[in-house]
Amino acid sequence: MLPPGPRFAPLQTYRYVTRPADYLAELRVRYGDVVLMPSLNGPVAIVFTPELAKTVFSTPPDHYDPFGTDAIGPLVGAASLFTTSGAAHRRGRKLLSPPFNGARMRAYGGAIQDVAAGVLSKVHAGDDIRVLDLTTEISVEIILRTVFGVADERSVTRGRQLLTGVLDSLSPALFFTKRLQTPLFPPYRRFRRAFRAYNDFVADTLVDRRRGDGAGEDVLSLLLGARDEEGNGLADAEIQSHLLTLLVAGHETTSIVLAWAIHELMSHPDALAALREEVAGLGPDPSPEALTNLPYIDAVVKETQRRRTIVTDVIRKLVKPLEIGGFRIPPGLGVAVGVVAIHNDPDLFPEPHQFRPERFLNGGHGPSEHMPFGGGHRRCIGAAFSDYESRIVLATLMPSLDLEPRGPVEVPVRRNVTMGPKFGVRAWVAAKR
Ligand code: HEM
Secondary structure (H helix, E strand, O other): OOOOOOOHHHHHHHHHHOHHHHHHHHHHHOOOOOOEOOOOOOOOOOOOOOHHHHHHHHHOOEEEEEOHHHHHHHHHOOOOOOOOOOOHHHHHHHHHHHHHHHHHHHHHHHOOOOHHHHHOOEEEEEEEEHHHHHHHHHHHHHHHHHOOOOHHHHHHHHHHHHHHHHHHOHHHHHHOOOHOOOOOOOHHHHHHHHHHHHHHHHHHHHHHHHOOOOOOHHHHHHHHHOOOOOOOOOOOHHHHHHHHHHHHHHHHHHHHHHHHHHHHHHHHHHHHHHHHHHHHOOOOOOOHHHHHHHHHHHHHHHHHHHHHOOOOEEEEEEEEEEEEEEEEEOOOOEEEHHHHHHHHOOOOOOOOOOHHHHHHOOOOOOOOOOOOOOOOOHHHOHOOOHHHHHHHHHHHOOOOEEEEEEOOOOOEEEEOOOEEOOOOEEEEEEEOO
């Protein structure tokens, strides 16, 4: 038996794309904890409780393929983690994960602190700012260093322009509908133009790197050094696909979470004061490592990820049947976890629309209640890194800036797979300490 749900895929897709949080909450109220949602990419069974989420994430990987690859595949390339499954997916994760965890990740602490301090030095009392521009500048530079290993001013500037060009030219329409990926559609032409310029940058970086010693700790060095059992290296197209995946997945997500966190902190003076007191307790010039071990900042990041869920749901495509919540979902259908609905469930998070970092102090909520990074065999490989970066950046910026909200009230809008602040969090710098 299939779960209940609404009809007419174009309308449901439109509602899901434009207002996912309200739409998913409404589906749950109308149809229950498992709902069959028709979409232009095919029907998806979506679940809304932590227990059912646990079932989705603990089901063996060979039950699943990635979802929506027809549309995403041509944008990110054939080797991407977004489009591969089985052995190729496992191999890709093994290659790409190490720099985003453990000692390799911590080696970037000083660089993250320097990049944040550099951006802070350009902000002055009396400025009107768009916080998302600042956090984007920080996250792009950090991605360029960790993924491409570029640190010289000229390459960072060129890389930043080209990356931002590609990411800005992606539009939700291209991500969700393959049919629009045609030169007749102007956004697709813009994307192709930006993508060609970005590919030239990657090709130049590959040539430079092959000429040099290539022994850095960045992802590109790892990809260039990777060999299969026969001793063959990766093809350039494969390297480009991995790099683009990391950029699409890693840059916009962290910059949006940071912008939302700053938005919440400037609207909640008690939370800002608690954060400042915690950082001040470390004395002058705290090490990046010390900044990442502060429980209140950690709680601010977690509560922002909950309150402003930026990836509203995570989806897989079934290749074997799945029994879930009393239903049997056949192969070929999608199965999804409605993360944003769980994050806003008042039984789990009382008064869910309030920003309360305290929820996450002293243990807080487990991984099937708080899941901004998804779960199971496709859980975000940048989760630890993103949290690490967010804590250092907030601890560097927020003790120094007194900000006041400017412009219209912020609301989340879709940017590709993510939801971000519509106006980019506009603020006035009342004082700089
Ligand atoms: C706040 C920041 C971030 C959020 C909220 C986020 C969220 C997510 C989510 C929800 C998924 C899908 C997980 C699933 O299907 O279960 C994902 C996948 C992924 N993320 Fe992140 N992410 C963030 C930052 C990053 C960073 C910094 C990187 C790397 C530089 C990254 C790289 C990836 C990759 C490569 C995947 C695909 C994993 C796979 O399919 O195996 N993400 N992310």
